[in-house]
Structure formats: C-alpha cells, structure tokens
Amino acid sequence: MSGIESPWVAVPVALLLVAGGLLALVGSLGLVRLRSFQARMHGPSMGNTLGLGCLIIASIIAGSAAAQRPVLHPLLVTVFVVMTSPVTAMLLIRASIHRERSRLEVSRTRVAEQQ
C-alpha cells in the first residue's frame, strides 16, 4: 500500500481498527456473560453495528489512500448488515416469546391434569 505511509491516514486507521476489534469482543463477551436471552440480544447487536462501522470507516480510509481516489464499496457491507440485523433480532425475539409461552402452557396443562 502506497498512501498508508502518511500518519494522517495510518493513525486514524489503526485507532479505528483497534476500537472495532475491542467493541466486537465486548459484544461477544456480553453474549456469553449476560443472564437472560432478552439481555443477551443487546450485546452482539451493539458490538456488530458499532464494531463493523469502525472497521468499514477504517477500510474506506485505507482503500481511498491506497488507490488515490474515493473507494466507497465497503459501505455496501455496512448497509447490508445494518438493514438485515434488526430483521433477525425481531424474528429471534418473537421466536423466544412464542417458545416460552408454549412451554408455559404445556407445564400449566400438565399441572392441571395432575390436580
């Protein structure tokens, strides 16, 4: 890479890379550490959107500096992930509510049968 030698390019790219990696790590740590499923939904979505956003900005800056022209195609990944991750989250929450409710109903009918 030719344009990366300038500190005005390299320092923001390096900072954004480290920030993105740490944000993704914190999000996945939340996925492991938090207690209930509804709480666990929050960690990865924060890490994914914010961490991926940092990474995309870093790769736009580095690619533009290397090619000496604006390189915007990494934005496609962000747009796609930001558009699709709420759909997945909503479907998963609905699935969890549905499954919890049906499990409760099964145990309730079992209790009623025993009485």
Next chain:
Amino acid sequence: MSMATLVDVAAWLASGCFGAAMLLAAWRVIHGPAAHDRVLGLDTLYVNALAMLLAYGLRFGSGAWFEIALLIALFGFVGSVALAKFLLRGEVIEP
C-alpha cells in the same frame, strides 16, 4: 516504527479480537440453553467472521476479501432468518 507497521499491528490486534469474539460466540452455540440462544450465537459468529475478513482485506489490500465478506453477510442473513422462522413456526417456507 513506520506507519505501515502501525497499521499492520493494529490489523493483527483487530483480527485477534474478532477471533476471540468468534470463539465466545461458538461457546454460546455449543452451550446455549435454548435453541434461540444457539441461533443468536451463530448470527454473532458470522458477523465476526465477516469483520475478520474485512480486517484481512485491509492488511493485504486485495479486492477478493471484500466480495467474500459480502457473500458471508448475504448467506448468513438467509440462514439466520430461516432458523428463526423455523423456531417460530415449525417450518421455513409456509404453503
């Protein structure tokens, strides 16, 4: 330390963080108490893999990494939605 080395070290560090995040997500996929926990872990896993490929692309400066990342985003979304739909309804494509 030259500036290219700085970016290289930062990309290594970011790749390590994404790898650790993938391991944590894989732990959730294996140990998740409910089925929707596993689907959420799989979702996190593919987004972290995508981010790792983007960090590789930044370090090695080739165009193919970006296209692989885009394909992972597409197929990962389709897979997660299919799994969530299956958990919700019991079938993926409804008649």
